[in-house]
Amino acid sequence: MEADLDHMRRAFDERIWAAIRTLGHRLAEDGSITFISGVLADRPNAMGTAMLASASAAMEAVALELAPRWVNILSPGTTDTPLLARTLGEGRDAYVAALTEKLPLRRQGTASEAGAAVVFLMSNGFMNGETLQIDGGSRLV
Numbered sequence: 001m002e003a004d005l006d007h008m009r010r011a012f013d014e015r016i017w018a019a020i021r022t023l024g025h026r027l028a029e030d031g032s033i034t035f036i037s038g039v040l041a042d043r044p045n046a047m048g049t050a051m052l053a054s055a056s057a058a059m060e061a062v063a064l065e066l067a068p069r070w071v072n073i074l075s076p077g078t079t080d081t082p083l084l085a086r087t088l089g090e091g092r093d094a095y096v097a098a099l100t101e102k103l104p105l106r107r108q109g110t111a112s113e114a115g116a117a118v119v120f121l122m123s124n125g126f127m128n129g130e131t132l133q134i135d136g137g138s139r140l141v
Contacts, residue, residue, distance in 0.1 A: 015055035019062075029068055032122040035059045036114075037075040037131065060131055070128040072121040077135025079109040104137035 019035060027033070037056040060073050078084065078099055085092050100106050117134050121127055133139060 011052040011055045015052075016058055019059060023062075023066070027066075027069060030125075031069045032125075033066060033069055033071045034118050034121045035062075035071070035073045036118075037073045064129070067128075070125060072127055072129070073131040074114065074117050074121060075131050075133050075135070076109055076114045076117075077103075077133075077138045079111060079114055081111050084108075099138075102141050104140060107136065109134060109136055 015037075023033070037059050038052070056075075062071055078096070080096075084096075088095050096108060100108060113134060117132055121130075121132060
């Protein structure tokens, strides 16, 4: 009830409207589209993330509308990027330490691992309408 509405609006602007604007450009009929979602789409938390979670989940609904292009979603867990540091600020180190302690792999993901997953989704012409989870096993714990 006390959430910053501008912050919530930005979640949809960045996740949904930016993607729609991008898709407004001519796309090849046999092309690949890969969206980046996030672990919140499947596992939202009670820390003010409802809008981000719903914006992430909404991206998964477009695959049928864009056929015959193949559309997939990469849903990474916590990934070591500058965005994580900006988002968490001074609490980053404590968050990462607590997370890595409970993850089966005992570490967060890397940008290179996320990039490799995107390349896989974009290069496999029979992979369509899927959400690829690369979360270090966080769904298991």
